[in-house]
Amino acid sequence: MAHCFPDVWAPKALSYFSAIVSLILCLFIAIGNLSIVTAVIVDPLKKLRSPFSFFLVNLAVSDLVVGLFTMPVSFEVHLDEASGYIPKYKVYLLHMSYFISSTASVLSLGALSVDRFVSIRWPIEYRSRLSLRRCAVISVFIWVFSGLISLVYLQVGYINHLMVFVHLSAVITLILLAATYWQVYLAFRRQSTHLRSFENETGNEASQAERDRELSRVKTEKKVTRAFLYILGLFIACYLPAIVMIYILQFCDECSCELRHSLRDLQFLLVSANSAMNPFVCTIRLGVFRKSIAKLLKCRRVFKRKNFVVSDSQSGTCNSAISLSIESCK
DSSP, rough: TTTTTHSSSSOOOHHHHHHHHHHHHHHHHHHHHHHEEEEHHOTTTTTOOHHHHHHHHHHHHHHIIIIIIIIIHHHHHHHHHHHOOOOOHHHHHHHHHHHHHHHHHHHHHHHHHHHHHHHHHSTTTHHHOOOOOHHHHHHHHHHHHHHHHHHHHHHHHOOHHHHHHHIIIIIHHHHHHHHHHHHHHHHHHHHHHHHHHHHHOOOOOOHHHHHHHHHHHHHHHHHHHHHHHHHHHHHHHHHHHHHHHHHHHOHHHHHHHHHHHHHHHHHHHHHHHHHHHHHHHHHOOOOOHHHHHHHHHHHHHHHHHHHHHHHHHHHHHHHHHHHHOOOOOH
């Protein structure tokens, strides 16, 4: 059944379905991830300058590529497919953007898992071990590697490169995530034992203050790690079925062309859908992101209201209105 791609066209209903889902995902992915990137860059609460936030922005940017480029191209390609003609350059654009952004997204999740391990294992040295410069180097490496490995697609084709993507990116990252989760679990157990020993001591005010600081830090790290585990859970829920579909596409020669086209589109949509879920996990599970985005929205409303006052005011009132709107965002 190797002749299914591209000699046999997909059913029109499947093409229209994939086009509609791509358009819906485009909206959700773009809005959600743009909110995360804006919240970290503006940082209205001054609490988001951390290695975790840096890697989260890298993840959001890779997901933004999916929302702002891959999904719109997917919408056009599937509409063209339904009409019976797809320009080759659109197919290359779709597949290259898909492989680059998906590989960067998966590797960014791996970087987030390393961040969580370092923060729990070496809490005092966390900032020095993962300085912003090192985070930047890791992020650049992720994008360079994603771009270079995606060039293999031009040589081996779409279905074969899906296997490359699965083994070099998804499976390795899954193993890394599982190993990291286990290490984080053990580190949390050690910290809990350490905190209980603090509680049993009847020390002075200094030891009590130290215990309170340690307890506050552990609670914060647990919240962030729990949010990351939700992201990990959604990643597994989207990628495991997609990986199974990719294996079927590669090895099931007896499968019908209709089934193979369905699996081709479903694995693509599942992997892409994961890009829409991460921002909502951050806003729901992490209060600092939720409050930062809420404050940004409030600032936007205030700025609009002040601009309305400015349009009907003299120069002096204009200056005071603008300064007031800026102050409200600090």
